[in-house]
Amino acid sequence: MKRLLLACCMLLCSLAAHSSPASPANPADPALTRQVNAFVDLWHADAAHARLAFFDKIAKDGVYIGTDKTERWRRDEFKAWARPHFKRKSAWAFKPLRRNVAFSEDGSIIWFDELLDTQMGICQASGVMRRKGDSFEIVHYQLSMAIPNEVSSQVTRLIRDFEAKDGWKGGPR
Template structure:
């Protein structure tokens, strides 16, 4: 019983240490995501350490739905050449659960593909933040949508 009480107290103190005011927590999440993007731009393998072991990354192509390990394998050629992708946040909205164990965000990004949008889920383990889910998409202007979808349909018709 004493061990259980000690473990409970330790867990609560760890959790309360992470339960900080909104502005500080938002700043912490923004800094974490900004650094994650900077790690990719530098092709620093620590990028993958910031993802949950059972995390998911969804890229812009419909075939790009990867676990963290699958994404690491796919990205290896980019990281080997020491130049991966450079995403810089234009704007980001951050939200979180009342206990701050989960945060989710949406962002607009300046990328080599033009402006993209993304959303993600971050798990706060109490001692470490980790990307649990990330989805990247192209931001297609509405006036271009008909042309864009027609081009995709034409391309897909040749892929049979």
């Protein structure tokens, strides 16, 4: 009986390991994970060196969500807004500290999350990409500032006070 239970446990563990989604700890396709990492690293480098190729890596129907609650950009809107930043030596520099990559079984849809060192401090981001021929395109990217839980009430108060000011015209786009 013990042998039967042990065999069943081993079989279940084996099945679970083979059916889990791709991740850095258990990549189903390490080559695809390397390609995705190289693509996202190049995308960040494009911004760091103010190369307009940054926008070519975003799908025409892609969305970029920035840290301000008014920032939900379609690619071409984002490109127009960011144009002054890309006239400088560097638009912005995001240095990945950690990235987790996963993908659909056929590798056509990829999703990732990353921890970034930025001019705003440590940020978190998540993205969705799809295959486009031999490359990829970013369909959705969301950037957020990583606020420690211990100071979140102070940050919430600052935001509330800022938004309560007369004349502030911000808000969802």
